[in-house]
Amino acid sequence: MSPSPFGASLRRLNIPAVAGGAQVRFTPLMQKRLTRRAEEMIQRSLRYFPELQGKTITVGYTRVHLGSAVMSRKRDSEPRLVIRLKVRNLTYQTIGHELTHLVQGLSLGDRPPPAYERIPTGETQCDIWTMARDPLFCDDAPTYIKMPKIMRELWPKYAITVRRLCVAAIAKRSSFRPYIRWLESQIAELARAPRREKSTPTQLTLPFFD
């Protein structure tokens, strides 16, 4: 068997690629703007969303900084799942966030998944569940989770720890309602804690040193 038969041949035949069981359609505008890199990022992201298996997702183009996601539902028909993405500087964070919105939408549908699989509605919730899904989606700081500015500036240093806190917050949610407040206080704490790395440009002078 040749190692990578499908992606390339599908592209040649112009058949929508099946990614993680989801079918992706690009709007005409997006087809014009789409880069190979962006397309690969979208396909790769979808592999982490088994909830979207068997669905058709329309991917459109937007110029605004953040993407958007819409789920429209006509009576007696499958919901239409649409996300819009900016191609320039596209991050897995943004793709994951918009796909998570679709999963949130499906939780509200006629055939919702079991309660333990449902993702609660809301932007901060969307960020938390996106971060927790996979380290892939931690390539940029989430938009809605409150965090100190320094953390956004030095995001790669904090990404994995913040992700762990998101996973912990989700586990806490069943027994502790203010889990978002808990998460954000832990994150604030993390920024206050002295970092072990010596990469900070300004060194504090500690009075205790001899």
Ligand SMILES: [Zn+2]
């Ligand atoms: Zn959002």
